[in-house]
Amino acid sequence: xxxxxxxxxxxxxxxxxxxxxxxxxxxxxxxxxxxxxxxxxxxxxxxxxxxxxxxxxxxxxxxxxxxxxxxxxxxxxxxxxxxxxxxxxxxxxxxxxxxxxxxxxxxxxxxxxxxxxxxxxxxxxxxxxxxxxxxxxxxxxxxxxxxxxxxxxxxxxxxxxxxxxxxxxxxxxxxxxxxxxxxxxxxxxxxxxxxxxxxxxxxxxxxxxxxxxxxxxxxxxxxxxxxxxxxxxxxxxxxxxxxxxxxxxxxxxxxxxxxxxxxxxxxxxxxxxxxxxxxxxxxxxxxxxxxxxxxxxxxxxxxxxxxxxxxxxxxxxxxxxxxxxxxxxxxxxxx
Numbered sequence: 493x494x495x496x497x498x499x500x501x502x503x504x505x506x507x508x509x510x511x512x513x514x515x516x517x518x519x520x521x522x523x524x525x526x527x528x529x530x531x532x533x534x535x536x537x538x539x540x541x542x543x544x545x546x547x548x549x550x551x552x553x554x555x556x557x558x559x560x561x562x563x564x565x566x567x568x569x570x571x572x573x574x575x576x577x578x579x580x581x582x583x584x585x586x587x588x589x590x591x592x593x594x595x596x597x598x599x600x601x602x603x604x605x606x607x608x609x610x611x612x613x614x615x616x617x618x619x620x621x622x623x624x625x626x627x628x629x630x631x632x633x634x635x636x637x638x639x640x641x642x643x644x645x646x647x648x649x650x651x652x653x654x655x656x657x658x659x660x661x662x663x664x665x666x667x668x669x670x671x672x673x674x675x676x677x678x679x680x681x682x683x684x685x686x687x688x689x690x691x692x693x694x695x696x697x698x699x700x701x702x703x704x705x706x707x708x709x710x711x712x713x714x715x716x717x718x719x720x721x722x723x724x725x726x727x728x729x730x731x732x733x734x735x736x737x738x739x740x741x742x743x744x745x746x747x748x749x750x751x752x753x754x755x756x757x758x759x760x761x762x763x764x765x766x767x768x769x770x771x772x773x774x775x776x777x778x779x780x781x782x783x784x785x786x787x788x789x790x791x792x793x794x795x796x797x798x799x800x801x802x803x804x805x806x807x808x809x810x811x812x813x814x815x816x817x818x819x820x821x822x823x824x825x826x827x
Contacts, residue, residue, distance in 0.1 A: 497527070502531065505518055533644075610643065611655075612642045614639065616638050619636050619774050622634045628667065630652075634656075635659035635660060636658075636773040637772055638657060638658025640656045641655040653674040655676045655677075657678055659692065659695065659751075661690075662675065662692065664685045666686060666687030672684055673686070677692065677694040677699070681731065688705050689706065690703045690704060697772075702748040704725065705725055706725070707723065709723070710723065712731070726743070727739055727740075728742045758791055760789045762787055763786050763789075767825075777822045777823070790806065
């Protein structure tokens with residue numbers, strides 16, 4: 493089957509000229525992840541060659557569902573119409589996106605996600621750490637409950653911009669043409685890099701950037717205006733809830749990346765802040781009814797492979813007692 497699929501056949505499919513047999517063949521071939529990657533590449537190439545056309549979306553969707561007899565249960569046709577309609581570029585002429593939209597609907601099992609075409613998306617579950625090497629040679633370690641989006645096309649050539657949520661540690665490769673590397677976050681700040689090692693933490697409750705080596709420039713929203721901070725090695729920049737930035741020096745910037753080796757370093761961290769870490773990284777909620785206990789601080793370095801192990805170490809070290817909910821997802825701390 494693989495040898496039967498080529499760019500010419502796929503372009504015919506996008507143009508709506510493939511036969512019924514060819515469509516079935518492509519549908520089977522595209523279930524393989526590697527084949528889907530190739531299809532995305534050909535789709536972008538085909539779109540660039542056919543931008544003068546405008547889609548007759550309603551007709552394309554109607555033809556698609558006439559061909560598909562077993563529509564999945566719970567499938568929202570109106571949502572799919574809206575999703576495809578957002579891709580129609582206003583222009584003169586006849587349909588250019590008919591087959592492309594239909595193809596992606598088939599490939600996604602009925603749910604079209606535009607981001608998955610434009611970006612390679614890496615996501616980690618609670619308690620999971622993932623190591624990545626980007627196309628430009630830069631290395632990223634993605635912490636638990638985090639996401640990194642990397643452009644599928646042109647990365648390292650026309651741009652080096654990525655989008656992240658959660659926490660990640662970056663080691664950026666310097667390029668011959670001094671191309672900037674930019675990390676966009678959803679927390680009203682971006683990190684601009686030339687070649688360096690740094691850690692970005694962008695969680696709902698707190699945000700920070702720690703620079704290990706090199707130099708970075710932070711662009712952040714200060715009220716209604718943008719401001720900049722040029723960071724030097726050892727700088728720690730934190731952002732409070734309103735987005736105000738503060739800069740201080742840390743003697744051990746590597747401690748903020750210790751989680752890469754399953755090591756957790758706390759420097760006068762309150763129990764409340766440590767409980768936030770359990771929820772962000774492991775999805776484990778820890779309640780502390782006593783406000784005095786919540787303010788108690790812990791310092792030290794602890795090595796643990798999972799949430800259970802880390803919690804037991806901290807509880808024993810602090811002399812705390814605790815109780816669990818029936819489902820085990822909520823822990824209540826006490827003296």
